[in-house]
Amino acid sequence: MKIITVLKQVPDAEARIRAGSGGVELDGVTFVIDGMDEYGVEEAIRLREAGHDVEIVALALGPARYEEAIRTALALGADRAVHVETDVELDPIAQARVLAEVVRQEGADLVFVGGKQADWDSAALGPALAEVLGWPHSDWTTELKLAGGALEVRHDTDDGQESLTLPLPAVVTTQQGLNEPRYPTLPNIMKAKRKELAKRSLDELGGAQPLTRVVAQEIQTRERRGRIIEGDAASAAAELVRLLRDEAKVL
Amino acid sequence: MILIVTAAVNGSLPKSALELVTVARELAGGAPVAAAVVGPEAAAAQLAGYVPQVRSLQAPELEPLRAEALTTAAQQVAAELGANTVVMSANRLGQSVAPRLAVRLGAALLEDVIAVSTDGGLRAKRYSYLARVTETVEVAGGGATVVTVKPNVFPLPEAQPGGSVAPFAPTFGAQDTRVTVGERSAAAGGRVKLEEAKAVVAGGRGLGSAEAFDQLVEPLADALGAGIAATRAVVDAGWRPYAEQVGQTGKSVAPDLYLALGISGAVQHLSGMNRSKVIVAVNKDADAPIFKIVDYGIVGDVAQVAPAIAAALEESQGS
Numbered sequence: 001m002k003i004i005t006v007l008k009q010v011p012d013a014e015a016r017i018r019a020g021s022g023g024v025e026l027d028g029v030t031f032v033i034d035g036m037d038e039y040g041v042e043e044a045i046r047l048r049e050a051g052h053d054v055e056i057v058a059l060a061l062g063p064a065r066y067e068e069a070i071r072t073a074l075a076l077g078a079d080r081a082v083h084v085e086t087d088v089e090l091d092p093i094a095q096a097r098v099l100a101e102v103v104r105q106e107g108a109d110l111v112f113v114g115g116k117q118a119d120w121d122s123a124a125l126g127p128a129l130a131e132v133l134g135w136p137h138s139d140w141t142t143e144l145k146l147a148g149g150a151l152e153v154r155h156d157t158d159d160g161q162e163s164l165t166l167p168l169p170a171v172v173t174t175q176q177g178l179n180e181p182r183y184p185t186l187p188n189i190m191k192a193k194r195k196e197l198a199k200r201s202l203d204e205l206g207g208a209q210p211l212t213r214v215v216a217q218e219i220q221t222r223e224r225r226g227r228i229i230e231g232d233a234a235s236a237a238a239e240l241v242r243l244l245r246d247e248a249k250v251l
Numbered sequence: 252m253i254l255i256v257t258a259a260v261n262g263s264l265p266k267s268a269l270e271l272v273t274v275a276r277e278l279a280g281g282a283p284v285a286a287a288v289v290g291p292e293a294a295a296a297q298l299a300g301y302v303p304q305v306r307s308l309q310a311p312e313l314e315p316l317r318a319e320a321l322t323t324a325a326q327q328v329a330a331e332l333g334a335n336t337v338v339m340s341a342n343r344l345g346q347s348v349a350p351r352l353a354v355r356l357g358a359a360l361l362e363d364v365i366a367v368s369t370d371g372g373l374r375a376k377r378y379s380y381l382a383r384v385t386e387t388v389e390v391a392g393g394g395a396t397v398v399t400v401k402p403n404v405f406p407l408p409e410a411q412p413g414g415s416v417a418p419f420a421p422t423f424g425a426q427d428t429r430v431t432v433g434e435r436s437a438a439a440g441g442r443v444k445l446e447e448a449k450a451v452v453a454g455g456r457g458l459g460s461a462e463a464f465d466q467l468v469e470p471l472a473d474a475l476g477a478g479i480a481a482t483r484a485v486v487d488a489g490w491r492p493y494a495e496q497v498g499q500t501g502k503s504v505a506p507d508l509y510l511a512l513g514i515s516g517a518v519q520h521l522s523g524m525n526r527s528k529v530i531v532a533v534n535k536d537a538d539a540p541i542f543k544i545v546d547y548g549i550v551g552d553v554a555q556v557a558p559a560i561a562a563a564l565e566e567s568q569g570s
């Protein structure tokens with residue numbers, strides 16, 4: 001069976017994000033493979049380790065710098081990778097249409113997508129990709145098992161958890177709790193350099209027409225009082241309660 | 252025509268459904284607003300107190316509710332009413348269905364929005380980069396649009412009684428029910444819902460243990476009528492259920508008061524609570540990053556400060 005794991009490369013969570021007149025400025029920022037996507041790579045590897053005969057293909061759509069994240073996935077255990085290289089900014093729906101074309105051409109049976117991307121703060125890519133492909137999906141998945149031609153999963157809902165059985169092919173969005181992603185080892189990082197990384201262009205895949213565009217970005221700030229209350233526990237607590245009641249008026 | 256699509260929770264409308272009315276009215280600018288409500292007719296009738304035209308959706312295929320079936324139903328109601336904008340809540344269900352609906356309608360998706368405007372084209376504000384950035388997104392071309400709305404951001408609408416409720420029976424295809432739903436478990440209830448709580452008491456690893464978490468956090472939450480939240484470190488340690496996790500991979504909350512106990516303030520946590528109106532932190536490390544975003548901070552040991560706050564609250568309420 002063929003598993004595709006979709007990857008994004010995003011600013012490191014600890015990176016300081018700045019904004020200029022043109023929006024978010026990312027030069028000098030350290031980029032990493034999106035933590036949410038690592039769960040998908042890890043899950044694919046675990047399926048192989050559990051004895052399933054799987055080929056794991058890492059798939060990414062983004063600028064040249066994405067190559068580093070793709071190499072990380074290869075070092076973790078993906079067999080080969082496809083990089084749709086473009087500097088064009090596409091919204092999640094437009095991305096889904098492009099990625100679906102690659103998934104179709106590859107003839108994949110299962111696609112993993114991170115549950116929420118750390119750059120767009122978007123959870124749309126997985127469900128949108130499933131819809132373009134005409135496949136079912138499971139979102140916010142925390143457990144997964146292959147059983148015959150079907151997928152048994154457990155996932156989070158608005159008010160708890162639910163077990164689902166999905167026929168394959170299917171899209172699964174991954175998150176914390178699904179597994180504990182491993183770290184790449186040095187020998188595997190070396191080996192990853194020789195694995196196949198195919199480049200595709202947007203044009204070859206039918207182009208893309210995003211229906212939304214980002215017109216402004218600003219750093220979100222909120223004025224905070226920043227007041228540290230001194231004193232022993234009892235007097236600081238009393239003062240806090242007074243301030244919450246009389247100054248902030250939230251009690 | 253603007254169409255609200257929502258589902259009843261335990262038989263009645265969630266607060267987030269009413270917030271959708273506020274957004275739909277803003278988007279409509281006087282044009283008609285309609286709603287499709289999955290669940291008992293009583294829930295549809297509730298919304299008819301705000302929206303002139305309500306479709307009540309009941310079908311065996313919608314029970315339990317699955318993403319593909321709801322997508323199909325929403326698409327058919329939109330077609331019947333000639334709606335070109337669909338508004339849903341950015342809860343898990345909405346975030347699962349809205350992208351599908353956008354693809355199916357060839358529509359633009361505005362996701363998890365915190366503000367909308369219609370002068371000079373449809374625009375929305377939303378957060379990105381782990382809620383560190385506020386971005387403005389514009390719909391190019393002015394075609395159909397699906398909007399998901401961040402819960403607890405928009406005010407509740409004024410009632411507009413007199414709306415009508417009509418049943419709507421969607422027709423489903425085999426693919427709408429191909430996913431089978433097995434066992435379901437609801438998150439432990441009892442306390443006020445985290446996303447709807449006016450006050451939240453949140454605990455981090457600094458509380459030391461599951462027992463200490465319960466002993467220090469629960470009395471405070473009781474005194475404040477607050478919901479309880481936890482960091483991922485706490486959830487990973489098994490001290491609290493995942494349903495209480497706040498942050499990038501958990502819930503996103505914006506209460507009037509967020510009281511953070513023994514929490515360092517990692518960005519993944521902050522992204523779920525940095526819109527809170529007033530933030531208070533108790534941490535023994537004066538350099539903890541959480542203090543950079545507080546309104547009030549106390550540097551000290553939670554084991555002493557948390558009970559002291561509970562006592563001070565009791566005293567203030569008593570007087």
Ligand SMILES: Cc1cc2nc3c(=O)[nH]c(=O)nc-3n(C[C@H](O)[C@H](O)[C@H](O)COP(=O)(O)OP(=O)(O)OC[C@H]3O[C@@H](n4cnc5c(N)ncnc54)[C@H](O)[C@@H]3O)c2cc1C
Pocket residue numbers: 035036176454455456457458481482483484485496497498499500501502512513514515516517518519520523533534535536539551552553554
């Ligand atoms: C992809 C990804 C997603 C993530 N998603 C989330 C998420 O959704 N939510 C989330 O919370 N995290 C998330 N994280 C994890 C996040 O990075 C932090 O590791 C986590 O928030 C830390 O939790 P904490 O503050 O409880 O623990 P710590 O960082 O260990 O902080 C404990 C704090 O307690 C203080 N302390 C210790 N003892 C005491 C005492 N006796 N009295 C007072 N203070 C004390 C310490 O000074 C310290 O500041 C995510 C990480 C990744 C990589």
